[in-house]
Structures are given as structure tokens and as C-alpha cells.
Amino acid sequence: MFHGPAGRVPGMTNVPDITLNNGVRIPQLGFGVYQVPPEDTKEAVLTALEFGYRHIDTAEMYGNEQGVGEAVRASGVPREDVFVTSKLNNGFHAPADARKAFDRTLADLGMDYLDLFLIHWPLPKVGDFAETWKALEEIAATDRVRAIGVSNFQAHHLQRLLDETGTVPAVNQIEIHPYLVQDELRSFGAAHGIATEAWSPIAQGRVLGDPVITAIAERVGRTPAQVTLRWHLQRGDIVFPKSVTRARVEENFALFDFSLTQPDMDALTALNRDLRTGPDPDDFNWIP
Numbered sequence: 368m369f370h371g372p373a374g375r376v377p378g379m380t381n382v383p384d385i386t387l388n389n390g391v392r393i394p395q396l397g398f399g400v401y402q403v404p405p406e407d408t409k410e411a412v413l414t415a416l417e418f419g420y421r422h423i424d425t426a427e428m429y430g431n432e433q434g435v436g437e438a439v440r441a442s443g444v445p446r447e448d449v450f451v452t453s454k455l456n457n458g459f460h461a462p463a464d465a466r467k468a469f470d471r472t473l474a475d476l477g478m479d480y481l482d483l484f485l486i487h488w489p490l491p492k493v494g495d496f497a498e499t500w501k502a503l504e505e506i507a508a509t510d511r512v513r514a515i516g517v518s519n520f521q522a523h524h525l526q527r528l529l530d531e532t533g534t535v536p537a538v539n540q541i542e543i544h545p546y547l548v549q550d551e552l553r554s555f556g557a558a559h560g561i562a563t564e565a566w567s568p569i570a571q572g573r574v575l576g577d578p579v580i581t582a583i584a585e586r587v588g589r590t591p592a593q594v595t596l597r598w599h600l601q602r603g604d605i606v607f608p609k610s611v612t613r614a615r616v617e618e619n620f621a622l623f624d625f626s627l628t629q630p631d632m633d634a635l636t637a638l639n640r641d642l643r644t645g646p647d648p649d650d651f652n653w654i655p
């Protein structure tokens with residue numbers, strides 16, 4: 368049974384929910400596990416659950432779904448209180464493969480349903496992501512997933528799904544941080560009821576030494592990571608910073624007792640330099 372740190376009541380969090388386009392609610396702040404080694408994942412996710420995170424972002428590609436499932440079970444937090452996202456790996460875009468991959472993800476997590484399942488990358492030169500999406504629509508018609516969405520889709524990829532399929536993705540998970548603010552793609556999503564999730568929200572640490580961010584952090588008495596994560600939240604995006612460092616896991620969750628002024632929000636947004644730290648979705652066709 369899970370015992371939280373002194374003074375913390377397990378299950379009580381102050382994270383707001385975002386309501387997705389099918390009515391499902393997702394905690395706006397979660398915990399990401401990309402690059403968390405499989406053998407460390409149970410411990411990392413247990414730490415996050417202990418501090419109050421109730422949303423975990425994993426993927427078949429990360430090789431650590433098993434550890435996520437083990438942590439949720441060991442935490443004592445009821446399964447229905449944790450929002451779990453996973454993603455279809457790049458080698459399984461053919462519809463029959465996608466259905467099997469989804470079954471494998473549930474088996475590896477040791478769960479009988481997933482909260483959110485995403486196409487991880489559009490892979491424009493591999494198969495046809497609209498056909499893959501139809502396979503996810505079939506899965507969504509069962510009670511084994513609460514919402515489906517996509518990741519790394521550009522507006523023209525989303526437009527194809529809108530034109531050719533019957534389900535509007537609940538989310539689009541894309542790289543966003545102060546050096547890559549993606550306002551056009553975010554607006555496209557908002558106009559069509561697609562919530563935006565921001566991956567690498569602190570650009571894996573690259574933005575934390577920026578003098579604009581450090582100056583604001585110093586003035587408001589917070590860390591650069593907290594200021595950056597707060598910027599995402601005030602923009603309305605969903606975030607899930609990753610850390611295997613206990614103090615940072617706690618720090619990244621302490622975002623709800625301060626706010627940024629509009630000039631500070633604008634100053635972070637003005638740092639945009641359209642800098643991708645990850646692959647360009649239009650050119651990325653990698654199969655692990």
C-alpha cells in the first residue's frame with residue numbers, strides 16, 4: 368500500500384482537468400517516461416504518483432510500459448484515478464498490426480483498458496496513417512480505450528483525418544517549448560476541438576539557462592523549469608515533464624500556487640526560434 372510523504376494525502380491533487388472532445392477528462396499535468404530505463408520505471412512512476420501526479424505518458428517505443436503498469440498496481444492508487452496514455456509504435460501502422468500492437472500494449476501494462484492511445488508518428492512515407500487511424504477508431508468502438516489521438520501530426524496530416532475519417536483526434540501530442548511555440552498548429556487544433564499536448568516541454572533542459580527565463584524565475588522566486596511549465600499550463604496545453612530525479616519530480620508538480628503575468632507569458636512566447644530538438648514529422652519515417 369502506498370504511503371505519501373508527510374502531510375500529503377494520497378489521491379488529492381490540485382491539477383486541473385482538460386475535457387477532451389469526447390467528454391473524457393485528462394489531468395493537464397502528467398509525468399513522461401521517455402528515456403526512463405525499463406528497470407527504473409516502476410520506481411520513477413511510483414515517485415510521481417506519490418507526489419500526486421495522476422497522468423502517465425508512455426509508449427511502446429520506450430520499452431517501459433511494464434514498469435508503468437507495475438507502479439500503478441503497487442501504488443495503491445485506484446486504476447481509474449490514473450490517466451494512462453500509450454502510443455502505437457512506428458512498425459505497426461498496417462491496420463492488422465495496429466490492432467495486435469494495442470493488445471500487446473494492454474498486456475504489457477497489465478491493464479484491461481487504456482485512457483488514451485495515440486499514433487506516435489504520421490510516417491508519411493510508411494503505409495497510410497488514415498488507414499491506421501481507422502484501426503484506432505475500431506479499437507475505440509470497444510471498451511478497451513477511452514480516447515484516441517495522434518502525435519507529431521502537422522495540420523495537413525490532421526486535415527486528411529478530418530476529411531477522410533469519422534473521428535476527430537482527441538489530442539495531438541507535438542514538440543512545444545519556448546524555442547518552438549507552434550502557435551499555428553495549436554490554433555488549428557483548437558479550431559477543430561483537438562487538444563494540444565506539449566512534448567519535451569522544457570526542451571530536455573535546453574531552455575532552462577535562457578536569460579529571459581532565468582530573470583523571470585528569479586523575480587517570481589521559482590525555478591526556470593517551473594516558470595516554463597507554468598507558461599505551458601497558462602497557454603492551455605497538456606504537459607508531462609520527465610525526470611528520474613526525485614527533487615525535480617516534486618519541483619515540476621509545484622505549479623499551482625503562482626501565476627505568470629501576461630507580459631511574462633509574452634516574453635517566453637517571444638523566445639520562439641522554430642527550433643526543433645526532435646525529428647521533423649514531415650521527414651521522419653524511422654522504424655525502430
Ligand SMILES: NC(=O)C1=CN([C@@H]2O[C@H](COP(=O)(O)OP(=O)(O)OC[C@H]3O[C@@H](n4cnc5c(N)ncnc54)[C@H](OP(=O)(O)O)[C@@H]3O)[C@@H](O)[C@H]2O)C=CC1
Pocket residue numbers: 398399400401402424425487518519540541565566567568569570571572575590592593607608609610611612615616618619645
Ligand atoms: N510523442 C513524442 O514523439 C514524444 C513524446 N515525449 C513525451 O514527453 C515527455 C517529456 O519530454 P522529454 O523529452 O522527456 O523532455 P523534458 O522536456 O520533460 O525534459 C526532461 C529532461 O530534463 C531534465 N529535467 C526534468 N525536470 C527538470 C528540472 N526541474 N530542472 C532541470 N532539469 C530537469 C530531466 O533530467 P533527469 O531525468 O535526469 O532529472 C531530463 O533530462 C517524454 O517523457 C514523453 O512522455 C517526448 C519526446 C517525443
Ligand SMILES: O=C(O)C(=O)[C@@H](O)[C@H](O)C(=O)CO
Pocket residue numbers: 401426428487645646
Ligand atoms: O520520445 C518519443 O516519443 C519519440 O518519438 C522520440 O524519441 C523520437 O522517436 C526520436 O527522437 C527518435 O530519435
